[in-house]
Amino acid sequence: MLDIKLIREQPELVKDALKKRQIDSVIIDDIVQLDEERRALILDVEGKKAERNSVSKEIGRMQDKTEREAKIASMRELGDQINSLDEQLKQIESRLFERLAGIPNIPDSDVPVGVDDKDNVVIRTIGEKKHFDFEPKPHWELGPELGILDFEAGVKLAGTRFYVLEGAGARLQRALIFWMLDLHIRQGYKEFYPPWMVREEIMFASGQLPKFAENLYHDYQEDFWWVPTAEVPLTGIMMGEVLDEAELPLNLTAYTACFRREKMSAGRDVRGMKRGHQFDKVEMYKYCTPETANEELDNMVADACATCEALGLTYRVLLQSTGDLSFGSHKTYDIEVWAPGCQEWLEVSSISNIGQFQARRANIKYRPADGSAPQFVNTLNGSGLGMPRTMIAVMENYQQEDGSILIPEVLKPLMGGIEVIQKE
């Protein structure tokens, strides 16, 4: 959510930001207009309330009965006027809020302007694409042949975009999750295990609602919403809190499954396990001051890169263009790993500085060390990493000519003695 004052005072700046995101900016005029109507009504109704308050106090002190009755009658009438103005104000405020909640965040000044993900800029590439003396296979062949990945069983159980990991495949993913959480703890993050279903207001606070309702699973019986990412509960956990500057930055990490209806990508990436309705992810999250946000964003990118590096994967870092930038993001880096089997760079992490956008929705502030008034914090989030695509990259990069898969060095202690996954 943007600050209404920013829109009121610098509408052109906000319009410009929307244009960079390829979004029609006329809504800003609408918002400015509603804001004016709102303030005029406030002026009117609050003046009337002030009058009612002071006269009501007088009534309490009055002795003369007839005079008292007359005042009460006139205040009753004033009360009716107040009620009707309050009703008008409420309607205008809800219209204003609805529009405001639909405005995306303003991109940072160094975010490249572009139309879509093709305009993302590659910042650096680390490692060489691995050379094979044979034709490397895609994971959707490797996995089923080894008996560790079963797409048909997934369809049998739940339908398209589901799969089953079994044996060493399931164990490999568990090892990745365990190892990543431990790595992030060493990097200075605190581990959390949050609910995987949350209330509607938590979904709103993190920016998923109202705009992205159709991509979320919703239990209508209990009114629970299934998290599409651990970012949601890690934002909600501090909702309404005032933090001390001394405790910032606050670094959090959590493993959750993520649930997405994928209505926006119907028909895309259907092959393999690249995009599913349910996937596991280890998330990193930071609360910090606006002054340190850029530095913390770099730190988080470095932490995610270290994860790829330790797994021995070839990866590259991209800066998202304004056309690809997600709704709430101020600035986002993507990390992609090379998958030699499907011959594709796979996005395993998306690391964003959300600025104050989420904090304003969730009302999360910090008290500055100098004792001045509380300010909204900056929030940052990033995957560290998403499981299915990391699994794809590990499987395809560590495959051998006979179709077996070597276990990356860092995961060996967690695989119970398995050093290579072979057909049973």
Next chain:
RNA sequence: GGAGGGAUGGCCGAGCGGACGAAGGCGCCUGUCUUGAAAACAGGUAUAGGGCAACCUAUCGUGGGUUCGAAUCCCACUUCCUCCGCCA
């Protein structure tokens, strides 16, 4: 699932129709004192919105209602605690 009791400022806690944005305490900040600190004393210390400002409005879990006037009365909801039941 049933019965009962709660939810008040950063924290604890009083108030139960009018001078209450809210006693008192703790914490924190400033000052006096002190070589410095502690103690003591004095003052200050919520958030949001509106207004150029003086200042005004709203907020005592949330949403409605009654009333000239609600932290206080009524209704609904959320949530926490205790006990019983049920499940593990």
